[in-house]
Amino acid sequence: MTTNTFVAGSGWLYRFDPRAKLLLMVLLCIWFFLPVTLLGLILVVLLIILVGTLNTGRKASFKTFMSILPMLCIMVLFTPFNVRDGKAILQVGSFVVITEEGLLQATRLAWRFIGITYVCTLLFATTVMNEVILSLRWYRLPYKGALVITLAFTYIPFIAESFSQISDSHRLREFDEKQRKKLFDRVKDLLPTLTSVLVAALRSIPNLAMSLELRGFGLEGKRTNYHTLSAYRHSFTHFFLSCMIIVVLYYIARVR
Amino acid sequence: MQENKNALKVAVVAVLTAVVVVFTLVVRIPTAKGYLNLCDVAIVFIAFTFGPWSAFIAAALGTALADLISGYAQWAPISFVVHGLEGFLVALIVKQRADVLVSWPRKICAGLVCVATVSLGYFALSVLFISTVSVAAAEIPGNIIQSGVGFVLGMAVSVAVKRAYPPVRSLAW
Numbered sequence: 142m143t144t145n146t147f148v149a150g151s152g153w154l155y156r157f158d159p160r161a162k163l164l165l166m167v168l169l170c171i172w173f174f175l176p177v178t179l180l181g182l183i184l185v186v187l188l189i190i191l192v193g194t195l196n197t198g199r200k201a202s203f204k205t206f207m208s209i210l211p212m213l214c215i216m217v218l219f220t221p222f223n224v225r226d227g228k229a230i231l232q233v234g235s236f237v238v239i240t241e242e243g244l245l246q247a248t249r250l251a252w253r254f255i256g257i258t259y260v261c262t263l264l265f266a267t268t269v270m271n272e273v274i275l276s277l278r279w280y281r282l283p284y285k286g287a288l289v290i291t292l293a294f295t296y297i298p299f300i301a302e303s304f305s306q307i308s309d310s311h312r313l314r315e316f317d318e319k320q321r322k323k324l325f326d327r328v329k330d331l332l333p334t335l336t337s338v339l340v341a342a343l344r345s346i347p348n349l350a351m352s353l354e355l356r357g358f359g360l361e362g363k364r365t366n367y368h369t370l371s372a373y374r375h376s377f378t379h380f381f382l383s384c385m386i387i388v389v390l391y392y393i394a395r396v397r
Numbered sequence: 398m399q400e401n402k403n404a405l406k407v408a409v410v411a412v413l414t415a416v417v418v419v420f421t422l423v424v425r426i427p428t429a430k431g432y433l434n435l436c437d438v439a440i441v442f443i444a445f446t447f448g449p450w451s452a453f454i455a456a457a458l459g460t461a462l463a464d465l466i467s468g469y470a471q472w473a474p475i476s477f478v479v480h481g482l483e484g485f486l487v488a489l490i491v492k493q494r495a496d497v498l499v500s501w502p503r504k505i506c507a508g509l510v511c512v513a514t515v516s517l518g519y520f521a522l523s524v525l526f527i528s529t530v531s532v533a534a535a536e537i538p539g540n541i542i543q544s545g546v547g548f549v550l551g552m553a554v555s556v557a558v559k560r561a562y563p564p565v566r567s568l569a570w
Contacts, residue, residue, distance in 0.1 A: 146466060174526075208468050216532050223531040246529070254471070254527060261470030285407055289454070292411035293418065293462065300412075300419045328546060331424070335438060335550070336557040342416050343558070343565055350408035359403040 146265040152196030154263065159272040160279050160370060161379035166264045168387045173253045181394020182249065186256040193263045205262045206255075213251055220247035270294065275370050287367060288358075292349070300342050307337045402570070409568055410454050413443050417459025422467060436460050437547020438554060440480060441511065444488035445499070445555035447569045452488040457481025471527065479518035483544070486510050508548045515544035 154162075169189075173182070194202040220243065227242025265273070278287050311334050373379075421436035439459070444452040460476040490507040491499045516537050523533035558565060 146468060205468065212528075212532075215535060216528055219531040219535065220529050223529065250529060257471045257527070261473070262468060265465055265470055285403075288407055289411045289414060290458065290462070292407070293414040293458065296412055296415035297418050300415050301423055304419055304423050328550065331435075332550065332553055332557065335420075335435070335554050336561055338419075339416065339442065339554060339558050340562045342412055343562055343568065346405075346408050346412050346568055347564075349412065350405040353404035353408060358407065 145270060146262075147269050148197045148201045148266040150197055150267065152267070154192065154196040154267045157267075158370070158373040158376045158379040159268045159276045160373075161376065161383045162264055162268060163273070163276050163280070164380065165383035165386065166260050168383065169260045170257055172387055172390060173256050175391055176396045177391065177394040178396055179245065179249055179252075181390075182252050182256070185390055185394060186252050186259070189256060189259050189263070193259055193266075197263070197266045201266055202259075205259060209254065209258050213254065216251050216254065217247055220250060272370065275367060278367050279370060284367075296342075296345070299345070300338065303341045304334075304338045307341070308334045311337075405568070406570055409447065409570065410451055410458075413439075413447065413451060413455035414459045414462065417443070417455050418463045418466065421460060421463035434543065435547065435550070436463065436480065437483070437511070437515065437544045438551040440484045441487060441548050441551025442555045442558065444484050444507075445491055445552060446558065446565060447488075448492060449485050449488040451570065452484030453481045456484030475519065475522040475526065478522065479515060482518060483511055483514040486514055487548075504552065508545070511548045512541055512544045516540040 172185075177185075190202060193205075221239045222243070224240055224243030224246050225237060227240040227245075229237040229240055230244065231238040268276075274282075274287055274290055277290075278284075311330075315330075417436055417439045420439035421434050424435045436456075436459070440452065440456040443455050447455075457477045457480060460480040461473040464470060464473040464476050487507045487510060490510060491503055493499060519540050520533045520537055523536065524530055527533075
């Protein structure tokens with residue numbers, strides 16, 4: 142099981158300070174809800190997709206789009222029929238099927254959704270998870286919180302592997318004719334597997350707690366700590382750029 | 398002694414968070430409209446076994462991390478709030494002294510709260526931040542099925558785990 146969303150690359154986005162990148166992601170997500178023109182919104186989203194494609198490659202960019210395609214289809218198909226205001230575009234007798242307002246709303250929602258998706262995905266595609274956690278630490282995430290996330294990432298592959306082994310061994314005990322089961326039976330058959338996986342995971346807790354104690358967890362003088370992100374230079378410039386990008390984009394695309 | 402307790406708390410929450418991530422990502426049962434995952438099974442199990450705070454943190458963090466890992470980062474904040482609340486409320490309803498069994502009316506109430514929190518929570522937050530009323534409403538039946546099945550399985554798993562591994566009671570805080 143892969144717990145890493147990082148796409149290897151060397152574009153300028155990879156060299157951007159992760160703390161500033163995190164700030165930029167939040168600000169851009171807020172920007173999408175500001176009163177901006179539809180054309181401005183579309184152009185900004187296209188710009189984000191272009192930046193993403195240049196940095197992470199066409200494959201990663203296409204994969205992101207494919208992951209939201211079903212949701213986009215539902216959005217585009219459903220939204221126009223639920224808005225009754227505005228000028229009618231398609232009318233059957235006296236019943237208004239699609240209005241101009243409905244189409245505009247669907248278009249805005251779809252582009253906003255694409256924008257938010259690409260912005261969020263880009264952060265995690267161009268920043269290793271370790272640096273995301275260090276950035277969160279810089280934004281005052283408590284030590285315990287950071288430790289929980291780090292430890293969880295360490296245990297995910299271990300529990301996933303246990304899951305796969307245990308479900309394989311349970312499957313080996315089944316008869317061939319039972320292989321074509323109904324959904325209810327398949328769900329019911331999951332119970333022993335889930336129980337075994339949980340017991341295997343829970344058994345690791347006392348050992349983990351003991352190892353944390355031995356490492357002096359909770360003591361005043363910590364024996365372990367997190368690195369800092371001092372290797373990134375020009376942090377101030379990156380923070381300044383992040384804020385300026387938002388201000389400039391809003392100034393250009395705002396509704397006048 | 399306090400340090401020991403803190404180390405145990407961190408260990409419990411970290412492993413439970415990993416369990417929620419794995420249950421969300423590993424098992425996906427295909428349905429006509431998409432797929433069902435088992436995150437609610439893990440959340441309900443944690444709520445029944447470990448109490449409100451463990452359930453809140455593990456459910457919120459676990460589902461948000463699962464969204465980040467699987468490339469649905471835009472859903473992470475919504476999952477964080479909805480599933481965190483789900484775990485917290487279910488655990489609050491079923492919380493009682495260790496030697497007393499949870500009564501059926503309480504279990505039913507917890508089940509209803511679980512289903513309502515997930516379906517209405519996703520609906521409300523999706524309408525606010527991502528889509529429209531009609532699109533968000535289309536997701537409600539799937540969320541009801543997933544959380545309902547998850548609640549029943551989670552309850553069953555909780556009983557089975559307590560039988561199979563009795564020391565689990567000493568890990569709760």
